[in-house]
Amino acid sequence: MTLRHARRIGGATAAVLAAGLLAAPGAAAVPGEAVTDPKALPAPGFAATGVRTDACDDTTAPGWLEVANPVLTVSATSPQVRFKVWDDSTPEHDKIVDTAVDVTGGTARLATSGLADGHSYSWQTWPAYDPGSGKPAPTCHFRVDLTHPGLSVSSTDFPETGSGTTPGKYAGENGVFTLKGLDAAPAGGQASGVACYQYVLNGSLGVGWDCASGHTVKAGADGTAQLTLKPKDWGTNLLTVQAMDDAGNVGQPSTYAFYAPWDPRPKPAVPGDVDGDAVPxxxxxxxxxxxxxxxxxxxxxxxxxxxxxxxxxxxxxxxxxxxxxxxxxxxxxxxxxxxxxxxxxxxxxxxxxxxxxxxxxxxxxxxxxxxxxxxxxxxxxxxxxxxxxxxxxxxxxxxxxxxxxxxxxxxxxxxxxxxxxxxxxxxxxxxxxxxxxxxxxxxxxxxxxxxxxxxxxxxxxxxxxxxxxxxxxxxxxxxxxxxxxxxxxxxxxxxxxxxxxxxxxxxxxxxxxxxxxxxxxxxxxxxxxxxxxxxxxxxxxxxxxxxxx
Structure with a gap:
């Protein structure tokens, strides 16, 4: 592993280490050689929609990554591939990588590191060491979000225990809970924004979830969501919620305790009703x-x-x-x-x-x-x-x-x-x-x-x-x-x-x-x-x- 150059991220100087950063002596391009299928691993995307994209054009919105060290890969017919990476969030769109990597098994891989939270990046590859020879791959784009989101929970139907506010609903009735996310943007960068929430009433949250999983609700454009739940039993209930941002970062679970009063009103028996609210x-x-x-x-x-x-x-x-x-x-x-x-x-x-x-x-x-x-x-x-x-x-x-x-x-x-x-x-x-x-x-x-x-x-x-x-x-x-x-x-x-x-x-x-x-x-x-x-x-x-x- 060879030290190729120093780079500036968010005003700070950081060293970039990557495998195969120097071209082999005498490396030369062969006309007609090409690099294709540029990909970042893991794949950039949007947790809210499940869409994954490398945004290798000028119109597609760049996807988000939750890691600072993606691996950039291309398929190549040349013995070497030249990688260039730019930090689009710096005033001068700094070029932070310019290096050649050997091709193994038809694939060239560049391991990045230390990418900055909230920054946007572009990258492009060419066959061999000379960018003027051979056919380059299109320029691709991605963004990085390393910050885990937070959240708050509130409800006027079932106020939080200790608030001193009387519940407006009884056990067995639907109540609305407002979930408000916080995904702070770092200085000089952007945040991906809260995408969705996983929730469970009186239980434990699962692992490995995404915005299409059960017991999730998607956030609106302002990062909030309205969750309608029906506490079946009277007494103290615990609503546990966890936020995921658009990059896939998951925040710490938040537990909201509330009291659901016993409903003194008799409910008629209605065939077709499963949850006991007298409605089919x-x-x-x-x-x-x-x-x-x-x-x-x-x-x-x-x-x-x-x-x-x-x-x-x-x-x-x-x-x-x-x-x-x-x-x-x-x-x-x-x-x-x-x-x-x-x-x-x-x-x-x-x-x-x-x-x-x-x-x-x-x-x-x-x-x-x-x-x-x-x-x-x-x-x-x-x-x-x-x-x-x-x-x-x-x-x-x-x-x-x-x-x-x-x-x-x-x-x-x-x-x-x-x-x-x-x-x-x-x-x-x-x-x-x-x-x-x-x-x-x-x-x-x-x-x-x-x-x-x-x-x-x-x-x-x-x-x-x-x-x-x-x-x-x-x-x-x-x-x-x-x-x-x-x-x-x-x-x-x-x-x-x-x-x-x-x-x-x-x-x-x-x-x-x-x-x-x-x-x-x-x-x-x-x-x-x-x-x-x-x-x-x-x-x-x-x-x-x-x-x-």
Whole structure:
């Protein structure tokens, strides 16, 4: 390693050490030799967007690095490559490196060191030692940020413990927390700015996260973010937050303690509600496989809470499962239990008991066997159809309609489509005890079942989308004198058209969580091809809530 020259960074003089700084005697360029594919390692970029760029033109914004010693590399056909590096943040745009490096295996590498915090740099390479011969690579650019960001947390809904301010919300209600970042710029330099925050309520922060990870919220242009969280339990809660700047520097975790008072107001039991706030919830996986609980009354796609990916049956994320909910069997309701089925016509069915307002981390799921007995609507034993399957694998569709009776807690009654036939599965107190053939003559294979739940009067319906046309049908489900569900209206799938335009091209996913807007009638929701969440009032007045995480 040879001392080549001294350089000035931010007014100070520093020595640069690099391997192969002197050209070999007699080195000469060969016409036509070229250097290509210039790269800095690690790759400069922007943590907020995940974009990585070497900015080898005059229009692309230079990315950020969180290290002072990137390695600059190029591919080359010449025996040597000449590197030049300029500090664009100094008044004279000082050239701080001008050296030749041997090419090994078609690649030349220059190890830098001591780059200044907050400075911008340009660099370029040429074949051999003579910059006037051969074809140079384009000039590339990057910026350096070595300072870790800080942050503060505040909330008027749940003030910090010791502030003397009375909370404006109760446990079980959403509260807004303001996260304000600080990414100070060094003298004579720039800061990359706060990009995002990782957060956890009453838990430990993870490692190896980025701005696309679960439990993160991106910062606005001013470095602040609004975080909406729902403390489920009354008492003292701890919100832990960590900031990341655009260069990828991570600050120290900050813990915000606050008190959530017990809510004395009684909450009604609302099938479709998972987190116990008496509003139905939309359940969808995020990009990391976590299960998002998004209120059907939400104004955007911010989840009120998240069920971690590791709690899915195979512990690898919820993206591979269909999650149903519309009732509860345990005595700790009213939050819906989850009925979970592997996608792709999996044969298993799992029940997650909801004992903690949407926190399913305290108990293992139980397996729900498919019943082997069939009964008619009057309760008489009948032979199951010959093509009735012994497990859930033959169910092309499965939806949760509602509870078995209007007065008793139970797992939701399920409807399935098997070989074009429609079946109902009834909870008898110890799991699904029997199947009821609902429609064995009409062909349901071209219809997509939707279970909107009950209206304000407790009346149930089943909706269905005709996949070929986007036509929406609605079938009333009344209750018998014994307070049981009567599915006789579902004998003909083509009956009862109520709306059109719900094509699979416009809405690949179409479903209902129940009454989200509080008008006493159930509502549709949909996911568009670009993963925007759209809610409806009934089946009209679509409202785009924005992109899903």
């Amino acid at each position: 919830d939309i359940l969808l996986p995020d990009a990391q496989g976590n299960l998002q609980l998004i209120s059907a009354a939400a104004a955007d796609t911010t989840p009120s809470s998240i069920v971690p990916a590791a709690l899915a049956p195979a512990h690898a994320g919820w993206q591979d499962y269909q999650v149903l909910h519309r009732g509860w069997a345990n005595i700790h309701g009213p939050g819906d239990d989850l009925v979970v089925r592997p996608k792709g016509n999996g044969g298993g069915l799992y029940v997650y008991a909801n004992w903690s307002k949407g926190d399913f981390s305290d108990r293992l799921p139980t397996f729900a066997w498919k019943p082997s007995d069939c009964l008619d609507p009057a309760g008489g034993s009948i032979a199951c159809p010959e093509d009735y399957a012994a497990d859930w694998s033959a169910a092309d569709q499965l939806v949760a309609v509602g509870v078995r009776t209007g007065t008793e807690p139970s797992l939701p009654t399920l409807l399935s489509v098997e070989h074009g036939k429609l079946y109902a599965f009834i909870d008898t107190g110890r799991g699904y005890g029997y199947a009821q053939p609902v429609a064995t003559t009409g062909d349901w294979s071209g219809y997509e079942l939707i279970a909107p739940g009950a209206d304000a009067s407790g009346n149930l319906t089943v909706w269905a989308r005709e996949r070929a046309t986007g036509t929406l049908h609605a079938y009333p489900v009344t209750r018998t004198s014994d307070d049981l569900l009567d599915f006789s209206a579902l004998a003909d799938p083509s009956a009862n058209v109520v709306a059109t335009g719900f094509t699979t091209a416009a809405y690949p996913t179409l479903d209902s969580a129940g009454d989200g807007d509080g008008d006493g009638k159930p509502d549709l929701w949909a996911v568009t091809p670009d993963r925007h969440l759209v809610t409806f009032s009934g089946w009209s007045a679509p409202k785009d809530l924005g992109a899903l995480r």
